[in-house]
Amino acid sequence: MGNHISLAVLLCNFFHDLTVNGWLLLGTSVVEGETAYVLTQENTWFVLWNPRDGKHYQSYDSFCPLKTVDCLVNGENVWFHLQPTRKMPITFDVSNNATWKPLLPKGFNSDSSSTPAEIKYRPPQIDLVNHLQRRLEMKLKSCVMDWRSPHPTRWSPRCAAMLSEVMQKLERNPASDTIALEIDRLLDTMKDYKVTGFPIHMAYQDMSTVIEAVYNTRIHSTEIPGTEFALSTYIHPYPNHILSVWIFLATLVKHQHGVFYVPSVHKH
Missing domain, CATH: 3.40.33.10 (CAP)
Known part of the structure; x- marks a missing residue:
């Protein structure tokens, strides 16, 4: 099945394929300890998805087992949570510089990396x-x-x-x-x-x-x-x-x- 990060990446890519705005979220859970979730946004609503069991929670749901959030990742950047406690619930507005610090500077051209835009698979003969x-x-x-x-x-x-x-x-x-x-x-x-x-x-x-x-x-x-x-x-x-x-x-x-x-x- 893979570990919690690989499952979260897989789920995040699935949402991306459905054109749903999403991020890989790294943090801690009261159940799993260090963990990875997927954060999706629809209009102004944010939803947290546990890739292990498929359960999802509203960002302010008190029953969500997610305890702290360390960073968010998508295809454009990595954002680090700046608040000392990093405890839930928090705001997921990554444009808020007082809460989130991006790893890459604004205007950074991610296409300049050596990562290919598409991986070509040769079909078996x-x-x-x-x-x-x-x-x-x-x-x-x-x-x-x-x-x-x-x-x-x-x-x-x-x-x-x-x-x-x-x-x-x-x-x-x-x-x-x-x-x-x-x-x-x-x-x-x-x-x-x-x-x-x-x-x-x-x-x-x-x-x-x-x-x-x-x-x-x-x-x-x-x-x-x-x-x-x-x-x-x-x-x-x-x-x-x-x-x-x-x-x-x-x-x-x-x-x-x-x-x-x-x-x-x-x-x-």
Whole structure:
């Protein structure tokens, strides 16, 4: 969810997109201690918004948990509250020089800064990502067979297809309860097998880093006769060439009903 400042910035930008006059407010609360709120103005009315729970208060509302105000921030300037107490309620008229001191002088050209007016995001190239996903899976299978040599490696396409579905769901919701739910479903489907394995989740850097992460699980090192293997990869692309990589390697031993060992999602 982010901390109180990032939530307040997000809410402030949301109001800005709605053309609502707003400021980021830094101060203290009787509930949270140091905190960040959003201040909006409509005509002569000022409203204080708590980004954590969405509750809002009129500036003179005695039930507002905000205790003191230190500064206000928007896209034009930063204003520091000059009053010694800084206690609520206060006036939010930033043109009042006796109450508010601006950081930047009047007439300062904010456009002269090096901050770009617009951040351009490159859309993901789906075809290239799908190609990388296939290459990565083929390479990992080849590595597993090499690591197990001279023992034969038998693959289970059925289980691999189910692992692929699991990883796509985990990308959408990587919470621990989601992992447990999906593992329970997989165990129910593969109830004739003892299944051992867990998902690896990491940002893509290069293929060798992924291979090392899979090798370090040591799942390939089993020597139980009749063991089958299932391996599946899933890459979810994000803008600006950011790739979320999931790898699921599991072993299956028939006629043994065991527990699927999932200590946690391994992040790298």
